[in-house]
Amino acid sequence: MTPVFGFNQIRSTPLRLTFLLLTIFALAALACLAVAFEVTRTSIDAAVAAELQQTINEYRGIRDGDDLTERLAEAAAKTDADVRILFYVPDRGSVVSNVASFPPVSGVTVVSDSFIRAKSGSVSDSYLALSARVGAGHLIVAQSREQVEEMGEIFLAVLLIGLLPALLIAGLAGLWVARGARIKIDAIQHTLLELKGGTLSARIEGVEDQNDDLSGIGQEVNRMARAQEALVASIRQVSSDIAHDLKTPIQRVAVVLDQVMNKTTLTEGQEELLSKAIRETERIVQTFQSLLQLAQIEGGAVRDRLHSVDLAEISRDIVDFLEVEAEERGFALSLRIQPDVATCVRGDRHLLSQLIGNLVQNALTHVPQGGPVVVGVTRTGGETVLTVSDNGPGIPESERSKVLQRLYRLDQSRTTEGNGLGLSLVSAISDLHGARLTLEDNKPGLTVRIAFPATEPA
C-alpha cells in the first residue's frame, strides 16, 4: 500500500480540502483573537488615561504653590515607580519626582522604559503618560502598562494552549477523514485500471453496504463491471456453443476428404484441389480446437493439475523445435537463460510449451523482414519472468489491451495467416498460471513479458 501521507498524496482532493479548511479556521481564529486583544487594550488604556487625568485634576485643585510641591514630594516618596511615576518640573526650583529623569511628553503618550532613568529600584517596561501644566510647572503622571502586557500574555497563552491543540486535533481528524476518502478513491482507481486491462472480475471492495457519495460511485462501477462481465461471458458461451455444435459435421468432412484422398485415383489437378480443401479443413479444425481449449482453460479445471515445471527446460525444447523453421524464414531464434537462478514455476508443461510456441510463431508471422527473436527466462524479485522479443513493427500502445481479446487482429495483419486466437490463448494460459502478461516496447519491436508468481524450487 502507498503511504497515505506521502508527498504525491498532497494533490489528492480530500487532503487539499482538509488543508484549505484548516487554514481558513486558523486565520479566522487569529483574527478574532487580534480584534478582542485590541478592543480590550484600548479600553484599558482609556481607563488608565481617565485615571491620570483625574490625578492631574486633583493636583490642579491645590492653589498654593508650596503646598503643591510638598504634596507632590510626599506622594512621590511613597509611590512605587514601578507602578506610577510622578515627575514635576517647576518653572523655578528642582524637579520633584520618584524617578531620576523622564522624557518630555504632550498629551497621552506611551513611554517605554529605555527613556526613563530610575532613582532606585526598578521601573516597569512601559508607561502611559499624561502631562499638564499644574501650578507653576509641568506635571507628568505616568501609569505602568503592566496590566496591558499581562493581558497580552494571557492572549498568547490562549493561542498556545487553546488554538494550536485545536488546530492539531482538527488537522489529524481531517487527515483521517481524507485518508478514508483517499482509500476509497484509490480502490476505485485501481479497479477501473484492472477493468480497463481486461480483468472483468475486478470489483471495488467495501462499498456495497455504505451510503456515502464515493461508495455510491463505487457501487455504480461494480454494477457496470458485473454487466460487462456477464456480456463477455455470454459471448464466450456462444462461441464455444457454436464450436461444439459444428464439431461433428467438421469431423465428418475431414473423414470424407481423407477417404477421397486415400481411396480413389485422382488426376494431379484433382489431388491438388483436394489437398487445398484438406488444408482449409485443418485450419477450421485448429480454430475450433483453440476456441474450445480457451473455454476449457478459462473454466479453470486444469488448475488442479499444475505442478512444478522448469520454464527454462520447456523454453529450450520449444526453441530447439522451432529454430529450424525460424532459420528457413530468415530469423535468428535464440534463447537467453539467466544462469544459476531458479526457473521453476507451478504450471502445466504442455500449455506452457504452447504458450511459448505461440509467441515465437506470432513473431515469425508478424515481423516481415526477419531478424532476431529472443526467448528469455530470468528471475526478478522472486518472480520467474519469460520474455519473447522481436524487432518487428511492434504493437501501438492503444492497441495493446485489444490484441489479447479473442479473434482480434490488427488491421495490417489481416492479410497474414493465423486465426487471431494465438494471443488470446497465450493470455488465457498466462491467467491460468496466475502470471502477469504485459506487452512492452522493445524499441523497436515487441516484447511480450510474462511474470510467474514465486514458487519453491522442485
Place this chain on the structure above:
Amino acid sequence: MKILVLEDDNAIGSYIADGLREEGHSVDLIADGADGLVQATVGSYDAMVVDRMLPGLDGMSVVKTLRATKNLTPVLFLTSLGGVDDRIEGLLAGGDDYLVKPFSFGELSARIMAISRRPRTEAEPTILKAADLEMDLLHRRVTRGGQTLDLLPREFALLEHLLRRKGRVQTRTMLMEAVWDIHYDPLTNVVDTHISRLRGKIDKPYETELIETVRGSGYRINDV
C-alpha cells in the same frame, strides 16, 4: 491383428473399420459402450480403439473396468475436439495413447501399430542399426558405411527415435510428442524441416535413402 472399435458415430466408425480391414486387420465395430465392454471381455483383441463418448457406458468407464479385471489390451482413446484435460484423464484411466478427432487415417493406423507393439522389456541395445547405418548410444556416435556423421543433439534424438521403431511409420505428431514433448498443433511443417535436415546428413551423400516418406502418414526408417 484383431481390433475392436467402439465408436457411435456411424460415418467415423465405418471409416476406421474399413480402413483397418483394408490394411489386413480383422475388425469388430460396436456403437454401444456396455455391449463393447462385454465384447472386449469375451473376444481376445490385439488392440482397441475407444471413443470417449459412447451411449450405454462411456469409453473411460469401459477401459477402467477392463483394467480392473487385469485385461491389458492396448487402448487408443478417441476424443472430440477441445481437450487439454481429456488426454491426461484418458491416460490415467488406462489408455495407452490418445487421438483427437478429426484425424487422418494414417495417424490412427500408425498409433495403433505403435501401441500394439510396445517394445518388450528386453535388455536395452547399446547399438542401433539400419542397413549400413550404426548408432552407438554409449558413445553417442553415428556412422554410415564406417564414416562418422556429425549430428546435432536434436538430430541424434530424432534418428534414435526412428531407429528404435524401425519399419514402423511415425507420424509428424508422434515425432513431435516423442522427441520434443510438444503436445499442441503448431500448424507448420517444422517436423518436415527437421527430417529434411537429418536426411541431408545421413541420406543425401549416399546411394540408398534410409528415411522413407509414407504418403498421408509420416516417416519410417527401413533396413534397406
